[in-house]
Amino acid sequence: MKRLLVRAAAAAALIGLLVACTEHLAPARLQFTMMPTGNLGYEVSQQGEITITARNLVFRNAPGEYGLSLQSYRIEFFDENDEPVPAGDNVQVGTLTVFVPPGIRCDEPDPQFGCTMMSEGARFAPSPEVVTEAGYQLLPIGIAEAHLMRWFSETEDGGFQREPQPVGWHADITFTGVTTAGSAYTSPVYRVGIAPPN
Numbered sequence: 001m002k003r004l005l006v007r008a009a010a011a012a013a014l015i016g017l018l019v020a021c022t023e024h025l026a027p028a029r030l031q032f033t034m035m036p037t038g039n040l041g042y043e044v045s046q047q048g049e050i051t052i053t054a055r056n057l058v059f060r061n062a063p064g065e066y067g068l069s070l071q072s073y074r075i076e077f078f079d080e081n082d083e084p085v086p087a088g089d090n091v092q093v094g095t096l097t098v099f100v101p102p103g104i105r106c107d108e109p110d111p112q113f114g115c116t117m118m119s120e121g122a123r124f125a126p127s128p129e130v131v132t133e134a135g136y137q138l139l140p141i142g143i144a145e146a147h148l149m150r151w152f153s154e155t156e157d158g159g160f161q162r163e164p165q166p167v168g169w170h171a172d173i174t175f176t177g178v179t180t181a182g183s184a185y186t187s188p189v190y191r192v193g194i195a196p197p198n
Contacts, residue, residue, distance in 0.1 A: 029062035030100065030175070032190050035131060040139040040171055041195035042147075050144050054135025059100045061127035067102040067114070067180035071095065073173055077143045077194070079150075080168030087142040094136070101127040102180060138171070139194065147194060169194040 034040075034055040043051045061068065075092045077085040084090050101114040107121035115122055150166040171194060175187040 029065060030068065030187050031060040031062065031126075032173070032175070032187070033058045034138075034192070037195075039193040039195045042139060042144040042197055044148065044197045050141060050148065052137055052139050052141065052144060054137050056135050057096070057098065057132045059098060059130045061100050061103040063103040063124040063126055065103040065127075067127075068100045068177050068185055069180075070098040070100065070175045070177040070185075072176050074176075075138055075171050075173045077140075077171050078169065080166060085143055085146050085169070087140070087146045089140040089142040092138070092140060096132070096136070096175075098130060098132060100130050103127050138173075143194070147196070151196075166196065 035058055036053075037055075040055070041053070043053070045051070059068075059070070072093065072095050075094075077087070077090050079085055102116075103124055103126060104115045104117060104119070104122055105125040106115035106119035106123070109115045109119070114128075147166060147169055150169075171192045173190045173192060175185075177185050179185050
């Protein structure tokens with residue numbers, strides 16, 4: 001009986017060790033935001049002209065993660081009820097060319113390749129932040145128009161009245177590419193709000 005208890009304790013310790021090690025095998029964690037703001041938005045002039053400002057994409061790898069070559073994105077738009085926005089351009093797919101360095105820091109990074117685990121003073125740390133030079137028009141005009149029209153409802157006399165601002169509209173974005181280890185990569189889904197115009 002004592003021998004069974006010792007084996008059970010040893011098995012429990014081994015399972016605990018495996019669970020603790022599994023945390024380090026979690027999928028890559030890529031941090032994502034945008035500049036100048038972290039949401040999608042648009043402006044409307046007095047004449048009703050819609051202007052959509054491009055966003056620069058900002059990425060950073062978590063400590064210990066492989067470098068990533070991001071090659072494409074997919075973005076889908078939803079209303080406040082988490083239903084797809086009823087517009088023809090509800091789903092957008094685009095290309096990008098962004099390299100996010102691995103989650104490694106070192107004393108003297110290579111100007112072209114950055115740090116590797118063989119670099120002097122290599123240690124796990126968040127990668128340097130990468131900001132795209134080009135801005136991306138992620139919000140299609142059809143989505144902005146649909147969002148704007150939620151502000152108004154038709155009256156009995158054929159006119160329009162203003163409703164409360166639509167809150168809760170959002171976009172779900174995923175990125176795909178290849179890791180520096182050569183495997184295909186698909187990011188988690190990032191949820192980004194759609195802000196009403198000022």
